[in-house]
Amino acid sequence: MNYSPREIMVLAAARQIKNKDIVLCGTGLSMLAAVAAKHIYAPESTIFFESGAIDSGLAELPLAVADSRVMYKAANFCSLVETFSFMQNKKTGTNIVGIIGAAQIDPYGNLNSTMIGSYDHTKVRFAGSGGACDLSCFVGSNIIFMEVTKQKFVKKLSYLTSPGWIQDDTSRDQSKIAAKGPSIVVTDMGIMGFDKKSKKMFLKEYYPGINPEDIQKKVGFDIDISRAVPLSEPKNGELKILREKTDPEKLILD
Amino acid sequence: MNYSPREIMVLAAARQIKNKDIVLCGTGLSMLAAVAAKHIYAPESTIFFESGAIDSGLAELPLAVADSRVMYKAANFCSLVETFSFMQNKKTGTNIVGIIGAAQIDPYGNLNSTMIGSYDHTKVRFAGSGGACDLSCFVGSNIIFMEVTKQKFVKKLSYLTSPGWIQDDTSRDQSKIAAKGPSIVVTDMGIMGFDKKSKKMFLKEYYPGINPEDIQKKVGFDIDISRAVPLSEPKNGELKILREKTDPEKLILD
Amino acid sequence: MNTGKNKVISLSQAIGRYVTKNCHISIGGFTISRNPMAAVHEIIRQKIKNLHIYAHSNGQGLDELIGAGCISKAEIAYAGNGRFAPTCICFKRHSIENKIMVEDYTNFQMALRFMAGAMGVPFLPTYSSLGTDIIKKWGFNPNLRKKDTKLASQKAIIMENPFARTDPGEKVVLVPAINPDVTIIHAQTADATGTTRMDGLTFCDVDQAKAARHTIVTCEKIAAPGELSQSPQNNQLPSFCVDAVVHLPFGAYPTACYGQYDYDVQFFNWYKKIAADQSKFDSFIKEYIMSTDHSQFIEKACGPGISQILADPETGYSNRTKKK
């Protein structure tokens, strides 16, 4: 069975989700990953949209987190304060896993979703933090979800919107951020982890047909590819469920 | 038409309410005053129970602020935080008038509803602040509602639960309390005000048949009765509405 | 946190598992409304002692726990039962006899403290209680607070508003977060996953449940799977906030449960006399609680009177005026 880079990426992220997880996701691919996880790997996981809907019916795919489609047959509606309080509250926060994207990422998993240039002379402007910084501060082991390009994987960010490991293994502690840093970066070519000691990004797994050196070439900083192992192809059953159950209209996968 | 001390007391408090007022009340006599005001003097005033119900239908008299009777046909339900936030918020707080009782009051309108004795050797224990301290801090010109006895009108409180004018005309400012102090004390014998300069309680009006000097005798501190004027009798129409519309079962008036 | 999908267990299991000696607890409801009374009775039955209770205005539940000697410390705003007891009766006696230590706050402050716990922050600010003894007099002295690390390190802190444009700025009072070990609430409906719906006023129950390390929901009715998703706007707690669901019709009796049944006036009038005398109260506990289970208690305390307190479906309470 053939599959697209988007499909293997979505499945790779979905596999990270466990039954006990409360998955905070945006729309687009990150939502597909959360939905696929529920259908394939973690049927008891709970999808929680940043706009405040918990365990939505999702009879149709929403095109924004505030889409009415997240409201239909949800278990609960929360205000924004309530939503983010569930992340900041340690009882519930420890079971939350965020799937977050960004415009740029650096070797320590710090994210920029705000702007490029200097803050008073903006060259490129993005949407802003939204809830990404909140999630990154409150929730340990988020899944970062990005395509690999030289523009996105950069040595230094113009603006640090959401803290990753900041600059070493002690800097989150020094900044008094209680939760742990990100655990994983799921891309269209493979999966990156963070070194236990240095907290630098390294290539953990690469998708079938991908050459680890090609990943290095597309990443704007040195990345350790020596430990990388190949990931097996997605199973037909996984692809079938992904296509038929999570995005039958091909609104996002195409 | 004959009337009881409770009836004239309730009507005297009710007369203080204006159409624009949002009346924060407890149960018992203070609630009767709020309901009477709505029926007689201020039909557009809004009754707001500390337990969170706004503009309740009140088809039957509730016996506690959390009685299900405050929930039937209310316009809104609020959580406790929301309820008190409406008082602390200046936009809504300026239109709120509280009707509060207490176990003790001093010459400056400070209230004790906590205990008598020293705080670690309690001699008499009362229910505690509830929302009285919050109301007294947030809302200017509350109506205090108490029967006159030597035990209740005392020189010095064992415990200052709710700030009145504290000890002079500047002490609320010094304590950085934004709202003004209480405007009036409605009792079963007459109505007390607070002197503009000294902020000490004085007798403003006394009910028909009451001798101002008898009030002085029942108050445990010196109270200026020289400015007191007699209050006219309640009108038959007022009494009729009070009896027939606010407490037809005589649950509280008797 | 229980992340399973079937959380329905028995009352004795729920209390036995989560409420242990020395626990810090909070219970839902307000004066004579929606206190989790069946759970309170089970705590008494299991003789769990030395509890620390956080309450804004829990009337009946607080009073019975105190009377039965389960509580050693209470942080409260108000202990009264409306017309039935201007001050809760056992609370009053045990305070005077120094059998419980009391720390007083205002209603708003207790509500904010639960909200701080729910939000995961160490404190919240308010202007309430400036210039009062609520700030000045501490029930738990600094030494006790130093030794017992489960207590807030300070009762409250006055600080200057750091955003003020004047110098010195206005003052604000910071009140410390509460994160009880266990919160118990009684709701009209919950489903097996823990999704919970309260009808009528919710008081502080939502924040109390979110702030706690463990939450027990007792309920009149267990909803079928998916049923509560028909109107999510009426559900206050998501499944992941709830550890145990206990099916307990009349679980709030003798307090009211809006839409289901009223408070029992006859019981409260009787309780007033019982509670005023510790030996009578002890007999009440022995006879009505220790030797019963929940349904036997209802039968004994209310019996056929239960039909008198059932709620009128239109008003949500038992219509006094219609019954005359």
Added chain:
Amino acid sequence: MNTGKNKVISLSQAIGRYVTKNCHISIGGFTISRNPMAAVHEIIRQKIKNLHIYAHSNGQGLDELIGAGCISKAEIAYAGNGRFAPTCICFKRHSIENKIMVEDYTNFQMALRFMAGAMGVPFLPTYSSLGTDIIKKWGFNPNLRKKDTKLASQKAIIMENPFARTDPGEKVVLVPAINPDVTIIHAQTADATGTTRMDGLTFCDVDQAKAARHTIVTCEKIAAPGELSQSPQNNQLPSFCVDAVVHLPFGAYPTACYGQYDYDVQFFNWYKKIAADQSKFDSFIKEYIMSTDHSQFIEKACGPGISQILADPETGYSNRTKKK
């Protein structure tokens, strides 16, 4: 504060009375959902300029106000429109061209700032944004903040938790309250007194309305007196929080209004092209907004397409899959 009992006025009266030049405003909704678009269009029509806007994630309303040159400063968390614009298009261009000043916060922080305003406190604490440029980089510099007393005196303040038992204690971030001059929200239902009911998610609308000095509610339907009291638990705003009620069917169009109509995909796809070019955008404003009233705008922008976006009563949106 309008304490009258009939607050129903026309859109042009409501905007003319409360939204004035240099005002600080906030609007309800989230990205492509329940933005008060008719009110946004009226602000554009009345050429009210130099507005300061506070937003967490207002997509379309924010973008049109910026494109039309009404906004000079924005404090925001997120300016995107989901799949239709990862970054709002006019917002992007005006930021780069320095036509607006932007101050960035997180979604939670903006929500907390509105809540602080609603609660009447000067700040609220959070752990969010420690170690980030959201704390370090200020869009409004200290000098500007000193001069313009309507701005918060500081973007945010890091302080030590004074209740901490360790020394130095953990740090918390204090974010300053927002009290907009005017908040405008669009609801499904309100009554003449101002009691307001939103269906579906409410986002931050409730706190935004409570925090504002004046609140305008535009709504799909005006409820009869007393009608909303049938289910108080579904009403979010009491009458005394609302100054003006404007009856405006399709008042959120082209954004979605849960249970009433969906967002208009065709409009958004078209808008994407229009907004990318300021001269095209200017023509859009001239032709579609300046020379219309609200119902003419709906007719012109959507016409018979309106039947395509009407909500299915069961799901609350326009069922794409059913239409195929």
